[in-house]
Amino acid sequence: MKNIVRLGVILMIYAGVAGALLGWVYTKTAPKIEEQARMERQQAIKEVMPPDAKVFEEKTLSDGTVVVVGYADDAKTQVAGYAAEAVGTGFSSDVRTMVGFLPDFRINAIKVISQNETPGLGTHTQDEWFQKQFSGKTIDELLVNKDGGKIQAITGATISSRAVTNSVRKLAEKLSQSTELPKTAPQTAAVDSTQTPQN
Amino acid sequence: MIKEFTKGILKENPVLVQALGLCPTLAVTSTAYNGIGMGIAVIFVLTMSNIIVSLIKKTVPSKIRIPIFITVIATFVTIVKLVMAAYTPALSKQLGIFIPLIVVNCIILGRAEAFASKNGVLASALDGLGMGIGFTLVLFVMGTIREILGSGTLTLGFPLLVNPFTINVLGNGYNPALLMILPPGGFLTLGILMWLKQLLLEK
Numbered sequence: 001m002k003n004i005v006r007l008g009v010i011l012m013i014y015a016g017v018a019g020a021l022l023g024w025v026y027t028k029t030a031p032k033i034e035e036q037a038r039m040e041r042q043q044a045i046k047e048v049m050p051p052d053a054k055v056f057e058e059k060t061l062s063d064g065t066v067v068v069v070g071y072a073d074d075a076k077t078q079v080a081g082y083a084a085e086a087v088g089t090g091f092s093s094d095v096r097t098m099v100g101f102l103p104d105f106r107i108n109a110i111k112v113i114s115q116n117e118t119p120g121l122g123t124h125t126q127d128e129w130f131q132k133q134f135s136g137k138t139i140d141e142l143l144v145n146k147d148g149g150k151i152q153a154i155t156g157a158t159i160s161s162r163a164v165t166n167s168v169r170k171l172a173e174k175l176s177q178s179t180e181l182p183k184t185a186p187q188t189a190a191v192d193s194t195q196t197p198q199n
Numbered sequence: 200m201i202k203e204f205t206k207g208i209l210k211e212n213p214v215l216v217q218a219l220g221l222c223p224t225l226a227v228t229s230t231a232y233n234g235i236g237m238g239i240a241v242i243f244v245l246t247m248s249n250i251i252v253s254l255i256k257k258t259v260p261s262k263i264r265i266p267i268f269i270t271v272i273a274t275f276v277t278i279v280k281l282v283m284a285a286y287t288p289a290l291s292k293q294l295g296i297f298i299p300l301i302v303v304n305c306i307i308l309g310r311a312e313a314f315a316s317k318n319g320v321l322a323s324a325l326d327g328l329g330m331g332i333g334f335t336l337v338l339f340v341m342g343t344i345r346e347i348l349g350s351g352t353l354t355l356g357f358p359l360l361v362n363p364f365t366i367n368v369l370g371n372g373y374n375p376a377l378l379m380i381l382p383p384g385g386f387l388t389l390g391i392l393m394w395l396k397q398l399l400l401e402k
Contacts, residue, residue: 007263014255014267018274025278032285040288114292 048100048109053080088167105176122160142169207329214337215396220306225385232354234342238335249327252315349379
């Protein structure tokens with residue numbers, strides 16, 4: 001009995017020292033990590049926004065969704081596109097995707113910004129060919145091919161593919177029906193979707 | 200003393216001879232860059248944990264040595280993870296789950312148990328450094344072979360890991376042998392390296 005207590009106390013001391021050290025390292029690195037995440041978000045927004053969006057404005061909808069509205073002119077009269085984050089539950093993690101919309105809520109581009117899916121399978125959601133096929137898709141087309149849509153799921157990673165596709169679709173539905181966003185009449189500018197890989 | 204350092208590089212190479220830490224070896228070596236990144240993280244964790252384990256070996260009751268060793272290792276792994284996320288976010292993303300998995304990499308606990316808990320600080324540090332470098336070399340060679348054949352490219356960082364860049368080694372006309380960056384390619388490459396090591400050591 002006495003021995004168990006002694007061993008427990010020794011282990012506790014080691015764990016305590018380790019914990020204190022980690023706490024110190026954490027406070028040193030946390031601001032830097034946050035800054036990286038913020039920069040990455042900015043970068044992702046820029047990448048998915050239609051190219052004619054010049055002025056960005058952040059809007060928070062009543063349900064808490066943060067949407068970045070891109071305007072083509074400084075006076076903010078002509079909406080060029082939107083960007084917002086979609087979160088889907090994948091195989092082993094939440095898959096977060098930055099989604100860029102055209103003014104008519106077709107997809108301009110998407111970028112998977114964080115996921116912890118199975119390496120070699122679900123991680124392919126970050127591959128260019130997978131993300132590229134979203135460009136130009138309308139809401140109705142946003143389903144993986146197994147579910148009758150036009151998004152080719154990744155072999156061996158249907159759950160991860162579905163997580164991305166369905167979260168993007170949900171976001172598209174929400175934004176297109178939202179009355180809180182500034183909107184302009186659908187434009188004629190079309191996105192070239194002919195290069196979508198078919199395999 | 201110098202032998203403690205050099206033995207890990209070829210003669211007792213953790214991967215090719217001891218066959219330890221095969222999981223990360225096979226999993227992260229789809230590019231040369233990932234191989235170096237994983238290797239450097241392991242060098243750091245292994246050297247530090249060997250030093251600490253050697254320093255505290257007298258105060259550690261043998262009944263609870265494994266939880267204490269694991270605490271030491273896990274602490275250094277977490278430090279590596281936080282520092283990587285703060286300063287090399289691209290690499291941290293690439294290596295993802297493999298960094299936390301260093302905790303259960305049997306090379307590290309293996310060296311703590313088999314060497315550092317029985318030897319002096321300097322010898323343990325050299326042992327950790329040597330084993331770590333041996334591990335890194337194998338990962339780098341595997342990553343290079345697999346990436347060149349499997350993607351036709353070579354990804355390196357300068358300096359070391361900070362600014363990753365990709366060289367198109369085999370040109371755009373090359374049709375990549377996808378198999379090489381998939382798991383079978385890992386096993387094939389590892390098998391060939393083990394065979395080459397055997398040829399070298401038998402001489």
